[in-house]
Amino acid sequence: MPREIRLNTFDMACVGHIQQGMWTHPRDTSAQYTQLSHWLDLARLLERGLFDGLFLADVLGVYDVLDGSADAAIRSGAQIPLLDPAMIVPAMAAVTTQLGFGITANLSYEAPYLFARRMSTLDHLTQGRIGWNVVTGYLDSAARAMGLERQMRHDDRYDLAEEYMEVVYRLWEESWGPGSVLRDRASGRYADPAAIRRIRHEGAQYRIDAYHLCEPSPQRTPVLYQAGASARGQRFAARHAECVFLNGGPAEDVARAIAELRALAAPRELRVFVGATLVTGRSEAEAAEKLAEYRRHSSVEGALAHASASLGIDFGRYAMDEPIEAGPGNAIQSNVAAMKRATGPAFTKRGLIDQFILGSRQKPMVGCVGGIADRLIEYAEATGADGFNLSRTVFPECLEEVVDELVPALQERGAYKRAYAAGTYREKLFGAGPLLAPPHPAAGFRAA
Amino acid sequence: MPREIRLNTFDMACVGHIQQGMWTHPRDTSAQYTQLSHWLDLARLLERGLFDGLFLADVLGVYDVLDGSADAAIRSGAQIPLLDPAMIVPAMAAVTTQLGFGITANLSYEAPYLFARRMSTLDHLTQGRIGWNVVTGYLDSAARAMGLERQMRHDDRYDLAEEYMEVVYRLWEESWGPGSVLRDRASGRYADPAAIRRIRHEGAQYRIDAYHLCEPSPQRTPVLYQAGASARGQRFAARHAECVFLNGGPAEDVARAIAELRALAAPRELRVFVGATLVTGRSEAEAAEKLAEYRRHSSVEGALAHASASLGIDFGRYAMDEPIEAGPGNAIQSNVAAMKRATGPAFTKRGLIDQFILGSRQKPMVGCVGGIADRLIEYAEATGADGFNLSRTVFPECLEEVVDELVPALQERGAYKRAYAAGTYREKLFGAGPLLAPPHPAAGFRAA
Numbered sequence: 022m023p024r025e026i027r028l029n030t031f032d033m034a035c036v037g038h039i040q041q042g043m044w045t046h047p048r049d050t051s052a053q054y055t056q057l058s059h060w061l062d063l064a065r066l067l068e069r070g071l072f073d074g075l076f077l078a079d080v081l082g083v084y085d086v087l088d089g090s091a092d093a094a095i096r097s098g099a100q101i102p103l104l105d106p107a108m109i110v111p112a113m114a115a116v117t118t119q120l121g122f123g124i125t126a127n128l129s130y131e132a133p134y135l136f137a138r139r140m141s142t143l144d145h146l147t148q149g150r151i152g153w154n155v156v157t158g159y160l161d162s163a164a165r166a167m168g169l170e171r172q173m174r175h176d177d178r179y180d181l182a183e184e185y186m187e188v189v190y191r192l193w194e195e196s197w198g199p200g201s202v203l204r205d206r207a208s209g210r211y212a213d214p215a216a217i218r219r220i221r222h223e224g225a226q227y228r229i230d231a232y233h234l235c236e237p238s239p240q241r242t243p244v245l246y247q248a249g250a251s252a253r254g255q256r257f258a259a260r261h262a263e264c265v266f267l268n269g270g271p272a273e274d275v276a277r278a279i280a281e282l283r284a285l286a287a288p289r290e291l292r293v294f295v296g297a298t299l300v301t302g303r304s305e306a307e308a309a310e311k312l313a314e315y316r317r318h319s320s321v322e323g324a325l326a327h328a329s330a331s332l333g334i335d336f337g338r339y340a341m342d343e344p345i346e347a348g349p350g351n352a353i354q355s356n357v358a359a360m361k362r363a364t365g366p367a368f369t370k371r372g373l374i375d376q377f378i379l380g381s382r383q384k385p386m387v388g389c390v391g392g393i394a395d396r397l398i399e400y401a402e403a404t405g406a407d408g409f410n411l412s413r414t415v416f417p418e419c420l421e422e423v424v425d426e427l428v429p430a431l432q433e434r435g436a437y438k439r440a441y442a443a444g445t446y447r448e449k450l451f452g453a454g455p456l457l458a459p460p461h462p463a464a465g466f467r468a469a
Numbered sequence: 470m471p472r473e474i475r476l477n478t479f480d481m482a483c484v485g486h487i488q489q490g491m492w493t494h495p496r497d498t499s500a501q502y503t504q505l506s507h508w509l510d511l512a513r514l515l516e517r518g519l520f521d522g523l524f525l526a527d528v529l530g531v532y533d534v535l536d537g538s539a540d541a542a543i544r545s546g547a548q549i550p551l552l553d554p555a556m557i558v559p560a561m562a563a564v565t566t567q568l569g570f571g572i573t574a575n576l577s578y579e580a581p582y583l584f585a586r587r588m589s590t591l592d593h594l595t596q597g598r599i600g601w602n603v604v605t606g607y608l609d610s611a612a613r614a615m616g617l618e619r620q621m622r623h624d625d626r627y628d629l630a631e632e633y634m635e636v637v638y639r640l641w642e643e644s645w646g647p648g649s650v651l652r653d654r655a656s657g658r659y660a661d662p663a664a665i666r667r668i669r670h671e672g673a674q675y676r677i678d679a680y681h682l683c684e685p686s687p688q689r690t691p692v693l694y695q696a697g698a699s700a701r702g703q704r705f706a707a708r709h710a711e712c713v714f715l716n717g718g719p720a721e722d723v724a725r726a727i728a729e730l731r732a733l734a735a736p737r738e739l740r741v742f743v744g745a746t747l748v749t750g751r752s753e754a755e756a757a758e759k760l761a762e763y764r765r766h767s768s769v770e771g772a773l774a775h776a777s778a779s780l781g782i783d784f785g786r787y788a789m790d791e792p793i794e795a796g797p798g799n800a801i802q803s804n805v806a807a808m809k810r811a812t813g814p815a816f817t818k819r820g821l822i823d824q825f826i827l828g829s830r831q832k833p834m835v836g837c838v839g840g841i842a843d844r845l846i847e848y849a850e851a852t853g854a855d856g857f858n859l860s861r862t863v864f865p866e867c868l869e870e871v872v873d874e875l876v877p878a879l880q881e882r883g884a885y886k887r888a889y890a891a892g893t894y895r896e897k898l899f900g901a902g903p904l905l906a907p908p909h910p911a912a913g914f915r916a917a
Binding site for chain 2 (some may be wrong): 034036037042043044046047052056057061081082086090095096097098101102103104105107108110111112114115116130131135136138139141142143144145147148162165166167168177197202204206207209210211213214217219227228229230231232234235236238256320322333358370
């Protein structure tokens with residue numbers, strides 16, 4: 022039997038998430054992202070396709086590196102305008118019962134007391150189907166929006182994140198001990214104060230003295246995702262993450278990255294999802310034609326605005342064929358790494374446009390359904406990946422094809438589940454209990 | 470024709486909201502507050518009853534004034550545990566089309582940049598059915614949870630609130646100007662940077678330099694509610710609020726309070742909702758019997774924990790018949806005022822228990838359906854109130870009776886609408902446009 026493949030979709034509550042410009046395609050409905058029905062239909066579709074999760078990215082601030090201005094991002098709809106992803110989850114939870122929901126939240130700007138309540142609320146309302154992609158942000162524009170001159174330095178952000186995690190673990194795992202909820206109508210006791218602790222923390226960055234506001238939710242701590250590719254980010258992931266996102270790339274590079282992460286996290290198990298952009302057709306020719314059609318709707322301006330911000334390079338300052346050195350600016354290190362893997366450390370604006378105009382982060386995988394199924398299986402075997410994180414192209418057809426054609430092809434090959442496993446998101450992912458277990462640091466805060 | 474009466478329900482994402490202990494009644498389902506189905510059923514019920522809105526209260530911190538401890542609040546489930554109310558709204562919006570949703574949010578602890586996005590997101594997802602009850606908090610336990618020694622002083626909180634409102638108005642009304650959203654597939658332009666402004670603000674409390682993250686939502690600024698009863702709170706309400714909550718009480722007192730508020734707010738119109746707790750039956754005798762039955766489930770401990778915190782008086786330090794002077798501690802001034810109206814400035818713990826054990830904030834209105842309908846109409850005429858804000862007793866029967874029996878009785882008397890008006894929450898409330906209009910200060914930030 023081939024290695025089991027799990028599918029997530031990677032989306033964002035905006036018009037242009039990763040493949041910029043697709044909203045201009047006549048069949049694309051991304052511009053309906055402000056309507057609940059858009060999200061309810063998506064959630065139902067993914068659950069029909071037995072997807073493990075729907076992931077919603079988020080970014081605070083705006084992409085203003087290209088030409089030192091946000092104009093290109095605004096014109097092309099590149100991650101602005103953007104809704105709060107957390108708000109969309111409860112509505113999708115109301116029309117599904119199995120699908121997991123991951124949301125990205127930047128801990129740098131969220132008070133732990135309030136954030137912990139929001140996540141507990143989501144875990145209750147979804148009955149244990151919530152995950153959190155832990156990010157620390159990378160945009161100075163977000164810092165300015167929050168009243169600061171600039172953001173903290175990269176490694177300092179991870180120090181802050183370590184402290185933050187301790188505080189939220191204590192709220193989620195320690196504050197309401199086992200047996201704290203009685204719900205005893207006869208005695209009128211809803212909860213037992215003796216089993217509930219006030220969390221007192223005074224650290225370098227955070228100070229808190231409070232009971233967690235929520236009673237224990239099914240998973241207590243949400244399923245933890247991380248995508249950091251820097252050395253510091255990897256250490257953070259190894260300590261905290263249960264699932265990791267990686268950008269796609271050559272199988273041997275991704276295999277090495279996965280092996281490194283797993284070695285760092287051992288003995289804890291990690292689920293690794295690799296980014297993928299699929300363009301499928303009934304034949305190779307049809308798929309190639311579809312790719313060409315999609316590319317005609319790509320936004321070069323949007324892609325450059327997005328790439329400039331996430332790579333920390335102002336492409337406006339370069340001619341088309343001028344070699345570009347990945348600069349020392351603020352950047353998502355995993356994206357810089359992916360870029361260097363794909364193009365070598367020196368690359369050009371033309372190279373970026375050619376390579377990434379459709380398939381930012383990784384080259385699109387293009388082919389007939391059966392061929393794509395075989396390649397995904399082969400790639401998962403070669404890399405040790407647990408599954409793929411699919412970014413959208415022309416929506417919803419890109420996902421409808423996956424659900425209606427690719428998933429059955431993977432099932433025929435014995436590489437995809439035929440039904441959801443029981444239980445919470447964490448149970449579905451790891452086949453064990455709903456709560457984090459030792460040696461994860463969160464488990465240490467929970468009374469036996 | 471009698472004055473039109475509008476109905477809101479006043480609820481909270483917790484077991485014990487105002488009438489403490491009701492969850493112990495065998496027919497009460499409040500303890501299912503963590504389940505989405507609980508909220509979806511409520512939203513459908515209210516929409517069937519043509520309620521204007523569902524209001525969700527919120528409080529940060531815990532009630533730890535009674536005996537200097539949170540034990541009583543925790544035992545009785547008095548507003549703890551408590552979910553984040555904002556998260557529940559999108560799910561309820563998915564199963565309704567007309568019902569408005571108001572959420573309480575304490576601006577003291579919410580970064581305006583992030584809060585503005587959350588409210589815009591809700592206004593989008595509900596298609597213009599969101600309201601915000603502006604509060605500044607009153608609990609030191611909330612300040613400690615947020616890493617502070619204690620909260621700001623009462624009037625300072627209102628100064629901060631004034632600055633906060635300016636910042637969020639600018640994000641909601643000014644940042645994305647008219648014509649900023651193009652959604653033009655042909656040219657690939659989603660939005661027009663020339664019509665979008667970066668909001669720069671440097672004030673005593675807040676500093677921001679950012680584009681609002683969201684494109685304009687149907688109402689831009691949510692419908693603004695306020696409940697402040699202090700002189701400073703009244704001035705704030707007169708300047709900002711579109712709707713005001715008042716506690717119930719003798720008609721002449723409430724009439725005076727409403728007239729004062731309207732005079733302060735003029736020429737702006739205010740909708741005023743008066744708190745009410747109804748216990749209805751098919752006859753006066755049945756209603757009285759029901760009241761007695763409900764009261765047997767009241768929690769004295771929960772009521773004292775709640776009252777101690779909201780009045781700023783530790784009732785644990787008083788004997789049952791010892792006169793109590795309303796102290797100088799932190800308190801919700803409107804509740805102190807209501808208490809003094811009902812009992813005179815000196816009252817006893819026994820008096821509090823007798824009077825408020827069911828019907829905290831105001832005495833319950835008890836009677837047969839027709840009698841209650843007549844009394845509500847008479848009260849609205851006498852006070853100039855626009856409607857009532859119903860707090861729950863035994864849930865859901867307390868609201869089912871309103872929807873199935875009281876609403877038809879009000880309709881027969883010509884005092885209640887037979888269908889929703891069209892449009893957003895603001896349009897339904899005021900019969901004008903979806904946006905705030907001059908002389909409201911928010912309108913001044915919107916380009917013509």
